[in-house]
Amino acid sequence: MPLLTLEHVMKQENDRTILKGLTLMVEEKSQIGIKMTHHESLVFFKLLSGELAPTSGHFKKETSDIVMELTDDALYEGLTVSSYLSIFKKLADFQEPLERSIGVFSLSDVWHTKISRLSLDQKKRISLFRMSLFSPRLLLIQSPLSNATDEGIELYLQALNHLRANNTAVVCTSTFLEELLLVSDDVYRYNRYTGLEQTDLAESSTGGQPETAEPEPKPNRVYKVASRMADKTIFFSPDEIDFIESVNSVSTIRIGEEHFPTDLTMNELEAKLTNFGFFRCHRSYLVNLQRVSELVSYSKNSYTLVLKGNANLKLPLSRNRLEEMKALLEF
Amino acid sequence: MSVSFRKISAVLQLKLRLIVSNMSIIFTPVFAIIFVIVMGNLMPQADTSETAMPFSTEGFLLSFGLIFNIAIAGISMSSSPIAEEKEKHTLRVLMTSSVRGPEYFIGSMIPILVILVATNILLVPASGVSLGDIPLFTYLVITTLATLISIVIGYIIGVFTKNQAQATLVSTPILVLFTSTPVLKAFNETFAEILNYTYSGVLANMAETLSSSTEYQWNLTDTSVLFAWLVLTLGLFMYVYKKNGLDSE
Numbered sequence: 007m008p009l010l011t012l013e014h015v016m017k018q019e020n021d022r023t024i025l026k027g028l029t030l031m032v033e034e035k036s037q038i039g040i041k042m043t044h045h046e047s048l049v050f051f052k053l054l055s056g057e058l059a060p061t062s063g064h065f066k067k068e069t070s071d072i073v074m075e076l077t078d079d080a081l082y083e084g085l086t087v088s089s090y091l092s093i094f095k096k097l098a099d100f101q102e103p104l105e106r107s108i109g110v111f112s113l114s115d116v117w118h119t120k121i122s123r124l125s126l127d128q129k130k131r132i133s134l135f136r137m138s139l140f141s142p143r144l145l146l147i148q149s150p151l152s153n154a155t156d157e158g159i160e161l162y163l164q165a166l167n168h169l170r171a172n173n174t175a176v177v178c179t180s181t182f183l184e185e186l187l188l189v190s191d192d193v194y195r196y197n198r199y200t201g202l203e204q205t206d207l208a209e210s211s212t213g214g215q216p217e218t219a220e221p222e223p224k225p226n227r228v229y230k231v232a233s234r235m236a237d238k239t240i241f242f243s244p245d246e247i248d249f250i251e252s253v254n255s256v257s258t259i260r261i262g263e264e265h266f267p268t269d270l271t272m273n274e275l276e277a278k279l280t281n282f283g284f285f286r287c288h289r290s291y292l293v294n295l296q297r298v299s300e301l302v303s304y305s306k307n308s309y310t311l312v313l314k315g316n317a318n319l320k321l322p323l324s325r326n327r328l329e330e331m332k333a334l335l336e337f
Numbered sequence: 338m339s340v341s342f343r344k345i346s347a348v349l350q351l352k353l354r355l356i357v358s359n360m361s362i363i364f365t366p367v368f369a370i371i372f373v374i375v376m377g378n379l380m381p382q383a384d385t386s387e388t389a390m391p392f393s394t395e396g397f398l399l400s401f402g403l404i405f406n407i408a409i410a411g412i413s414m415s416s417s418p419i420a421e422e423k424e425k426h427t428l429r430v431l432m433t434s435s436v437r438g439p440e441y442f443i444g445s446m447i448p449i450l451v452i453l454v455a456t457n458i459l460l461v462p463a464s465g466v467s468l469g470d471i472p473l474f475t476y477l478v479i480t481t482l483a484t485l486i487s488i489v490i491g492y493i494i495g496v497f498t499k500n501q502a503q504a505t506l507v508s509t510p511i512l513v514l515f516t517s518t519p520v521l522k523a524f525n526e527t528f529a530e531i532l533n534y535t536y537s538g539v540l541a542n543m544a545e546t547l548s549s550s551t552e553y554q555w556n557l558t559d560t561s562v563l564f565a566w567l568v569l570t571l572g573l574f575m576y577v578y579k580k581n582g583l584d585s586e
Contacts, residue, residue, distance in 0.1 A: 013503070053432075074433055084358035096347040097434050114583045120358075128396065293585070 007068055008033050009144050009175055010054060014201075015063035017049055024049045027201020028063065028213030030194070032144065036175045038167075039186030042196035044148070048076065049180035050196075051146045054177070073137045074146035081129055083122035087113055090121060091135060098139040103213075110168045111135040112161040127158025134165050138174075145169065145176045151185045159188065183240070183264075197262050206244065229278055233259055233266035240266065244282035248297050248313055249321060250275055252290040285331060287311055288322045297336065340439050345516045348436060348444025352418075356448060362418070365410035366456040373402035373463045375451045384526075393545070399464035400519040400544035403480060404537050406456045408515035411487025412494065412508050419495025420504035428584045446488055448483045453484045461547075471547045475555065479543050483536045489570040505534050519544075533558065536566040 008031045015028040025046055032038060042050065051074050052058040056067065082090055091104055103212040108114045111131045116124055121132065130150065150166075151159050166176065166189060178189050183205070188191045206249055229248075230241035248260050250271050259266040268275070276286050283295045293311060300312035301323070309323035323331065341429060356362055380394050422428035457480040461468050490511065498504040518537040519526040532538035539559045 076426075076429070078426045078432050079433075081430075082355065082427055085354055089354055093347050093351045094434060096350065097344055097431075097436060099343060136430075136434070 009069050011064070011065075011066040012061030013064040015053065015060045017053055017058065018061045019049065023198075024040075025053070025196070026198070028053075028126065028196075030202055032177060034175055035170055035173055037170060037189065037191045038175075038177045038203065039193040040177065040179045040196055041181065041183050041194070042075070043181060046196060046198075047312065048177065049191050052150065054144075054146055065072055068309050069143040071141065071143040072146065073140050073142040073144075074150065075133050075137060075150075077148045077152065081132060081305070086118050086120055087124070088117050089134055090132065093138070094136045094139050097099055098140070098141070100139040107135065107138070110166045111138075125155075125158070127161065129152050130158065130162055131155060131165055131236065134169070136161065138165075138172075142174055145174055147178045147189075149180045149182075149185065150178050150189055152180065152182070163188065166216055176195050188196070190322055195262060197315055199317075217334060227334070229282065231270070231275070231279075233268045235266070242243045244279055244284065244294070245296065247284075247294050248316075248319075249291055249293040250279075251292075273299070285327075285334060287327055287331065288324050291321050293321055295331075301331075340437065340443065344436055344440040345444045346558070348431070348441055349447050352445050352448050355418075362414060363452055366406050366411060366452055369402050369406040369410060369456060370459055370463050371441050371510050372405060373398050373460055376401070377463070377465055395465040396545035396547070397519060397523070399460060399466055399547065400541040401525070402460040402464055403483075403540050403544055404456060404516055404518055406453060406460060407480065407483050407487050407540065408537055409512050410445045410456070411449070411453055411484050412491040412512060414445070415488040415491025416494035416498070416504045416508055417491075417501060418445065419492065420498050420501045423495075423498075423584055424500040432584055438578060441583065442492060449488055450481075450484060453488075454481055457481075457484065466547060476547065479539065479559070479563065482567060483540050486536050486563070486566045486570050489567070493570065494575070496581050496583060534562055536563055539563055 008034040010030070012028045016026040028050070040047075040050070046159070046164050049058065050291045053060055053065070055074055056070070085093075088104070094100075097102055108117060111134060113128065113131060113135065115327045116128055118150070120292065121129065131204075151162060154162060169176065176189070178186060180186050183193070183195070188274050193298070195205055196202055210224045230243060233240045233242065239240055242259060242261065247260065250268075251258050251260060252274070257268050257270055257272050257275055259268055270278075272286070272290070272292060276284070276292055279292065284292050285295050287293045293313075298311050299314040302310045302312060309325065309328055310322050311321040313319050313321070377398050378393070380398070419428070424429075425568070428441075455479070458468075458477075459474070461471060491508070494504055494508050494511075500509055515537040518535065519533050519541045522532050522538065522541050523529075529538075533542065539562050542559065
């Protein structure tokens, strides 16, 4: 039985819609990542924990053993790690000795150190340790890896896996997709117009899986657009992309409110993505036709494409490309 | 609403460890004792039996020390930690760790109350009044009730404000009013009459009587004033708590 079930849940604050179209099922041991803003995440967690009631939609909760951690939650800096955790052990009525789990959270060498002297990575693991004392069935964590070092991420993931082994489901939110990819099995993106959309983490293959084993199977028409950011390269499936625009001669992938620069030129991208339903609607724009919802003509020579779920986002359509688009969409 | 003694004990343990890790919180009660001793050495000896003397030195020192400890320390020691916990976002962690408001308030109150009551007792010899000469039970009941009122006032400020700066801003005029009680009572009859209906006024009256030869007599006015203040502050606290919650962010 799922721990939480949300169907078309919507939440308003002061008559302003914060969340809508939330349809999600949280199963035991699942690790879900949702890309959303800080405030959306705050309201979402309060909904899941029962602190807030949804404005509309169906919300079913099978457990009340939910513990959450928000990014600005702090620790008592004046206490040592052991005294801090022993207080929460008492609060949680946790029966096992804390010393048994120190290694899991990689805190052995700082056990008697004041929290104020610890690094952010170590503090994050203390928070995780604290939450684990309550033996939650569901953990809600906001931006678990933000500002963490590579070593810190590795140790945090190790501790998180321990919780997962104890049947704890984890829902993480972040404004960064990269962070969610590390901590989650299923990643969703919240779009304030269309709700939750699941991100396909598997390699996409329009040719489908071969039914019989071939000597050297090669994927057919697999293509991902790469964006290099700092020391990482992020790959996007074409169906994730809303459109690509050229800003100061740099091709920029647009996904929702996010921008990701890519090294490829607009012409190269057009050549690669045309087969995936992209259309060069303007010299500076390459749009995913699956995302187009309206064609608006404000004047005889002026055409605009409106994207699904975002009426404010309007892409120009060159007049000389109108016929080509009409032919493509057959209208 | 049921409260868990285990959680109260955990909050108490937390508060004690925080006090030990940061002793500055007990600075005000300690300062009250030092202040009374220093002032006692500086002030000339005066007695109410002498002609035209409106107060005795011991009575003035004891009432000043008590108000310093009960009003200033009581209000700041209870309001400041709540405001600090809100500001540093540690209170929310406690709240999301299944601690309820009443458990937090009771657990936090115990160490403050113990420190303040101990200071109230130490102030008696510090002000020059002999412990053997005062009705200790009456003294403890009145000072403890007044201390509780101060702690509740501090809680109201703590719940109402969002950070330490706001808490200081809101509590300053209240503290100035209460700490001026002995001086205002001594030099202005109209104020003295009005201040008899404040809990600090009751404290000042009691301190003054304890230092003189006459024994303090329980009276309906003082008792009613103390209980009325306790009920009023508790009522206001409940209202503010229900309206704002402990961590309304």
